[in-house]
Amino acid sequence: MTFDLLIRGGTIVDGTGAAGYVADVGIVGDRIHAIGDLSAAEAADSIDATGLIVAPGFIDVHNHANNEMDGGILNIPGVENQVRQGVTTLIAGNCGGSPWPIDEHLEAVAELPIRQNYGLLVGMDTVRAEAEVGAEPANDEQIARMQDLIREAMDAGAFGVSTGYFPDFVTTDEIARVAEPAAEAGGLYATHMRSEAGPILEALQEAIAVGERSGCPVQISHIKCWGRHAWDLVDDVLEMIEAARERGLDITADRYPYVASFSGVANVIPSRLRIEAGRRGGLEHLRDDDLIDEVREGAEAFIDEIGGPQNLVFAPLEPMPKIDGKNLHEVAQERDQEPWRTAMELTIQGSVSCMFFVMREENVRRFMQHPAVFAASDGHLRVLGKGVSHPRNYGTFPRWIGHYGRDEGLFTVEEVVRKCTSMPARKYGLHDRGELTPRRIADITIFSWEEIRDTATFEDPHHYPDGIPHVIVAGKVAVRDGDVTDGAYGRVLRRRS
Numbered sequence: 001m002t003f004d005l006l007i008r009g010g011t012i013v014d015g016t017g018a019a020g021y022v023a024d025v026g027i028v029g030d031r032i033h034a035i036g037d038l039s040a041a042e043a044a045d046s047i048d049a050t051g052l053i054v055a056p057g058f059i060d061v062h063n064h065a066n067n068e069m070d071g072g073i074l075n076i077p078g079v080e081n082q083v084r085q086g087v088t089t090l091i092a093g094n095c096g097g098s099p100w101p102i103d104e105h106l107e108a109v110a111e112l113p114i115r116q117n118y119g120l121l122v123g124m125d126t127v128r129a130e131a132e133v134g135a136e137p138a139n140d141e142q143i144a145r146m147q148d149l150i151r152e153a154m155d156a157g158a159f160g161v162s163t164g165y166f167p168d169f170v171t172t173d174e175i176a177r178v179a180e181p182a183a184e185a186g187g188l189y190a191t192h193m194r195s196e197a198g199p200i201l202e203a204l205q206e207a208i209a210v211g212e213r214s215g216c217p218v219q220i221s222h223i224k225c226w227g228r229h230a231w232d233l234v235d236d237v238l239e240m241i242e243a244a245r246e247r248g249l250d251i252t253a254d255r256y257p258y259v260a261s262f263s264g265v266a267n268v269i270p271s272r273l274r275i276e277a278g279r280r281g282g283l284e285h286l287r288d289d290d291l292i293d294e295v296r297e298g299a300e301a302f303i304d305e306i307g308g309p310q311n312l313v314f315a316p317l318e319p320m321p322k323i324d325g326k327n328l329h330e331v332a333q334e335r336d337q338e339p340w341r342t343a344m345e346l347t348i349q350g351s352v353s354c355m356f357f358v359m360r361e362e363n364v365r366r367f368m369q370h371p372a373v374f375a376a377s378d379g380h381l382r383v384l385g386k387g388v389s390h391p392r393n394y395g396t397f398p399r400w401i402g403h404y405g406r407d408e409g410l411f412t413v414e415e416v417v418r419k420c421t422s423m424p425a426r427k428y429g430l431h432d433r434g435e436l437t438p439r440r441i442a443d444i445t446i447f448s449w450e451e452i453r454d455t456a457t458f459e460d461p462h463h464y465p466d467g468i469p470h471v472i473v474a475g476k477v478a479v480r481d482g483d484v485t486d487g488a489y490g491r492v493l494r495r496r497s
């Protein structure tokens with residue numbers, strides 16, 4: 001037997017949680033052919049993995065790689081920040097926003113040199129806009145139209161439907177009904193819940209209801225207790241998830257290993273007021289005499305909830321030297337304004353992104369350790385050195401493994417690899433991936449348990465991690481000796497394809 005690629009002498013941590021063992025992995029074409037003592041075999045190419053962990057490629061089911069606002073896979077297909085973390089599969093289209101039409105987008109991506117596999121959820125906000133439903137609850141006819149669009153997306157290979165940032169007029173009933181065709185096609189419902197702050201329990205109740213009524217398995221995206229009004233609710237959140245699981249609902253969650261979220265400064269202004277300003281012709285109407293007091297009140301309440309303006313740090317995608325990496329307190333002082341007004345002016349200016357340092361470390365750990373929670377980045381594709389980046393774009397998986405697993409002792413290598421591989425694969429129906437067994441696709445990440453480490457920080461975020469020397473995508477070497485190779489072996493994944 002001659003293998004195309006032979007990985008020699010590594011410790012196999014197969015993704016299921018089973019204890020690691022030393023063996024060789026023989027690959028033919030894009031599949032794992034054999035695992036065992038293959039020392040007598042010949043191979044066209046080989047990698048010496050002695051002393052290293054050989055694991056399934058990491059699967060990042062929550063990211064925004066489709067987001068063209070900041071490049072996105074269509075514009076920067078070859079960027080390395082995901083594959084260098086050992087990620088071999090991305091599922092994008094999260095938080096309610098996806099490309100449209102799905103089929104056209106996937107066909108375009110299939111033509112590009114991408115470095116890891118790529119699949120999509122269909123965003124319910126996107127579908128709502130496509131169906132031209134206005135700022136009001138959808139009627140039966142509109143719901144039927146949205147259901148047709150979801151069906152079309154599922155036929156094109158979407159893995160499910162995502163929601164996020166829904167304003168009050170979108171009802172639970174509407175969400176559940178629009179999600180039904182996703183359930184019929186075997187897809188899931190991934191939700192950036194309506195609230196992760198004070199009203200998180202009501203929001204979680206809604207997410208569970210949508211799952212139970214639509215028939216979709218539920219994925220709580222980037223689970224967190226956001227802001228100080230939610231910090232003490234972590235036990236209630238976990239209990240509610242456990243109770244739903246006991247009733248038979250397939251509900252899980254994902255989590256990135258950092259205490260700051262990343263979003264737009266617009267979040268400081270209540271969405272109701274942004275919608276009203278939009279209705280009047282643009283966000284500059286936030287300054288209108290009859291709105292400004294409410295803007296101030298809402299923004300000040302928000303700033304209070306995050307614990308003060310110093311906890312909002314600007315992270316623009318395109319460099320903005322006056323605010324890059326500064327916090328709202330500093331920028332407001334420089335402008336001689338009150339913080340709420342600075343936040344409003346930057347909201348009017350448009351699409352200024354920022355980080356909110358609003359999570360408690362202890363809660364981050366609680367979520368990560370829960371058996372229904374696995375790893376995901378909530379990240380974006382990033383060009384090394386460009387703009388201000390959240391470190392999760394470079395460090396999510398090595399931080400789960402190296403920092404929280406090895407250094408903090410939260411997980412064994414087998415447990416943490418499972419949370420990066422088979423758990424997301426099973427949930428998202430990636431049946432050919434997520435475990436190292438013969439016949440599965442050879443997406444493989446080879447790392448050092450002693451050396452794996454995230455090096456991107458909030459202060460200095462553009463750094464690839466250490467300790468992940470080799471990454472195999474579909475049987476081909478995508479990263480060798482810590483550097484990407486010339487080839488781009490990622491594939492477009494369609495559900496059931």
Ligand SMILES: [Zn+2]
Pocket residue numbers: 094095164192221222
């Ligand atoms: Zn989100």
